[in-house]
Amino acid sequence: MEKDEAIKLNNQLCFSIYSLSREINKLYRPFLEELSLTYTQYLVMLVLWEKESCTMKELGDSLFLDSGTLSPVLKRLTERALTYRKRDPDDERRVLISLTEEGKQLKETAAEIPGKLIKKSGLSEEEFSKTLFDFTNLLQQIQQANTE
């Protein structure tokens, strides 16, 4: 690529991915509003619906987020009584995060979201799978590049 071309906005990988990320976020928003969840809160709930209970650390490892982001998110989810927190008796540094009954029940409604979303996106099942596959691979490659 010519140097002059290379510095143009629409040739930046960062810009296409950044716009796409916000646009996909926007696609989810109406569905998440029905649950009164933000995007990040939804991601946290996804982890908890799989694991039932985990530490702050495990949550961070799953989502690639640190306590600086997660602490306030969990605070809000706990205020809404979707989660509760207690210290791990075996290691008082750790905080165990668990779902309340209300939090568990929310999974029923949330289970509708992935299907609705694919439909709304206009992607076929195959396109969706391929895109997910490509993104996941690229993510691993970039994570590799960032840790070298």
Place this chain on the structure above:
Amino acid sequence: MEKDEAIKLNNQLCFSIYSLSREINKLYRPFLEELSLTYTQYLVMLVLWEKESCTMKELGDSLFLDSGTLSPVLKRLTERALTYRKRDPDDERRVLISLTEEGKQLKETAAEIPGKLIKKSGLSEEEFSKTLFDFTNLLQQIQQANTE
């Protein structure tokens, strides 16, 4: 996909793209730090390096961002004397944003970034182009879905 699979974190398109976006941001960060620019400030500068001067509205259309985000960003760029603002005499509602000499000069250093980044990412030129192409297409499709 099974319903139970569909609600898992790692099968969410939103999560893969969101992680990827933050990871790519992280890839840029050391280079942007050298210019003392944030990611969003860099995107604004990319537009200005192409257009020399534009209105707040045009900037927002290019970046898919509104004045709620851009006003404070431009305020900081102007405080750093990379840009300056004045009202359009033909239409006093419009704000014209232009590069200062210092802002123009910064392009020289910034022009190195795209190349350095591809190298650091570990992607081949072909992979980079293909990824950019795929993202741009998908962006358009999702934007379409969001405006329907």
Place this chain on the structure above:
DNA sequence: CTCAATTTAATTTTGCGCAATTTAATTGTG
């Protein structure tokens, strides 16, 4: 021409992300 509707930008509020610092608990080494 006039006034309602539209356009443009700024501001306010809420909630992330991330870096850096702090605090408390645990672990490892001599």
Place this chain on the structure above:
DNA sequence: CACAATTAAATTGCGCAAAATTAAATTGAG
């Protein structure tokens, strides 16, 4: 055992994003 190093989480500060509100300038229909 002692104490330095490490680990887990919370906190602080800054800079976005997005929604909603406000204000000022312009446009357009009657």
